[in-house]
Amino acid sequence: MDNKPAQERRETWVPGAVIVGAGPSGLAAAACLAARGVPATVLERSDSLASTWRHRMYDRLALHLPKRFCELPLLPFPEEYPTYPSKDQFVAYMEAYAAAAGVAPRFGATVEEAAFDAAVGAWRVRLDGGEVLMARWLVVATGENAEPRVPDFPGMQKFAGCAMHTSEYKSGEQFAGKKVLVVGCGNSGMEVSLDLCRHGAKPSMVVRNTVHVLPREMFGLSTFGIAMALLRWLPIQLVDRFLLTAAHLILGNTGQFGLRRPKTGPIELKNLTGRTPVLDVGTLDHIKSGKIKVVGAVKEMTRQGVRFTDGKEEQFDTIILATGYRSNVPSWLKDAGDLFTREGISKVPFPNSWRGRNGLYTVGFTQRGLLGTSSDALNVAKDIHCQWRERDRSAINVLEISNSSF
Template identity: 85%
Template sequence: MDKEEQEGRATWVPGALVVGAGPSGLAAAACLAARGVPATVLERSDSLAFTWRHRMYDRLALHLPKRFCELPLLPFPADYPTYPCKDQFVAYMEAYAAAAGVAPRFGASVQEAAFDASAGAWAVRLAGGEVLMTRWLVVATGENAEPHVPDFPGMRQFAGRVLHTCEYKCGEEFAGEKVLVVGCGNSGMEVSLDLCRHGAKPSMVVRNTVHVLPKEMLGVSTFGIAMALLKWLPVQLVDRFILAAARLTLGNTSQLGLRRPKTGPIELKNLTGRTPVLDVGTLDHIKSGKIKVVGAVKEVTRVGARLADGKEEQQFDAIILATGYRSNVPSWLKDGGDVFTREGTPKTPFPDGWKGRNGLYTVGFSQRGLLGASSDALCVARDIHCQWRERERERDKPTSDVHEADSSV
């Protein structure tokens, strides 16, 4: 078969087609399999949980207790610590896929997915031209598909290293260097701490307000306490309690250059998706002066940067961009405008943004982490299963070859 014939051939996929073999895609496929619905999982890389395996720094561990991060149908191993490390999480993903019988198709890069109204199905074109047809398309590439890399004025002339946190592994290679860390989310805070512990001299850019909370209070997860209180109290009251406890534990973070938003941490998360920072030791190093808090980047120079809170150029040996990730959905999904914005974020807030039109579903875009992905996966599997079961019933209906003939008088 020549290339043109191969590119023109379309193959129908039984059951659902899941794009992405990270936690969201694996959860969706596992929940479908548990209901007897076949699912084909497409993954552009060469391994499952690629982001966790290759784009996370060495010291990373879950910031929330494992009971809040396990996927449907399979808990973490009992001998895992409360906060599993990166390698343990990847091992859990591998065991999860094996237990559910999910075998992703690796190296399958989706170039375009569009709804074919004449076929009543989604046409998914892969790199190389192969086309797959499916009644149910589950988008599970997630919110962190591509690193967000800002282009500051003068960035290209900088003589030192510039890297995103997806390329950062350990602070050891930066020992003795002055490093500008752009971003003060959980990644920026933790990378700054790691740099400091390996003898580097980090300066952390803080441009916006940020909620910094203790990871635990009196030995109990702050997140766990908040979730328990929310069962009985309104969000605003829980926010007040959490902030009061944070003030007692951490002190006034505004004095450190970390101004708090006027809206409470949980309410802000619900409204905007902005996640509060859980302190893992960074604040102590900020208080001691080992980590400097600086203003926004105005311009990058050949040997450093000019910042918003100072006129003079500051010298740096390296710049690390802790600027987060973005969705890649707009680059390949067509006809998804009822679900996604132009930026590839959900139009409908959690918990109702998992279903679109014409058999389109999403998992892992709720800005609720692994808990949100699990909720999405369960809802998607239940909905597709109802349709699958109805189609099976229609297919299994007996047909009669005997028809009554019209009688004429």
């Protein structure tokens, strides 16, 4: 812990909670606390709220789930929004959400370290400029997707073409006529491949492992909505069996196109590993037609392209890494106790992953998207509010005792 005098550390006690992150998780936590009369200081390292959505997502992105499953507590999406709002519409919703709740984050505030000080019973949150904020409660809301996950392929420095992560990709327009390798077959990899195809590029998509591909809608209804409804009455295994049977009827045998399914069903696999099934928005048709080529795992990069694990080599103009994101929590949070793994993922399964020890809370680490975020935010606000009220009652009792002595 920093041993400099308090004057040099510029320590400031802040009322209520310190929330790290001004994405959906941080805004939801702040809004729910504000609704209960508990103040919060929201710290955001970038220059805007919802910065990941604003700056790191591709242009064609829309929510993969219907908006009713993605709205945050206390404010629904506008009625005029489509069922699957676009990226820009979601950012606008976030701005309206913050304004409605009166949440004003501190932008450009990068947290270098947060550690619990047992001597004073508070969290010390040190910013990159040296300022130290002290608060009774700390809410970690930086999320599971704070930093791009970039694999270090052998020969990566040799590649003469353009290599980028999907966080840098905006549109396939600039890749028209070019051979592009997309590394990864999750929702981002599938959708980037589709976008490239629609802009006249020649995409190949790396599929290393098994993957569940489901239609985004079944029989005119949201696949996710159907699954949630069935889970109220049926065990996971039966719901998975229904989803896979329906998916086979609608999509056919995906295995014959290089998209082999895992032995474990999609919902059970999500609960066990966090792996999200792909909700198809048109990519599969282009794979079936041959416009998107499915290839195996990459062994190494070469000057002109890549060498695959089967020994084949192929030339590419561009390589796009759809390899996901990772948590940055281990780089700044100390004294996390039993709440986080060394990779910054919650150790505690949903729905009890939101509370740690010594006033430490998390929002958005459930691997359950915006639904999990909403659940966390409501729970965190309720729990902190109970302690906040207890503090007020204690202050009133002290005042009454003090007054009675005169």
